Amino acid sequence: MPSKFSIIGELWEFMKVRKKWWLGPIFTTLILLGLLIVMTQGSAAAPFIYALF
Secondary structure, eight states: OOOTTHHHHHHHHHHHHHTOTTHHHHHHHHHHHHHHHHHTTTSTTHHHHHHHO
């Protein structure tokens, strides 16, 4: 059974071997935006967050 974090390790190895360092900020931004949406989904700030998108 593969580990939950194996995808992170594979992504890191891909970026390291192929010298695709520009992918790091893109993935970080996507993860942070996803967490923002999930964390504010049930709060009063949700309409303001969704208005940004």
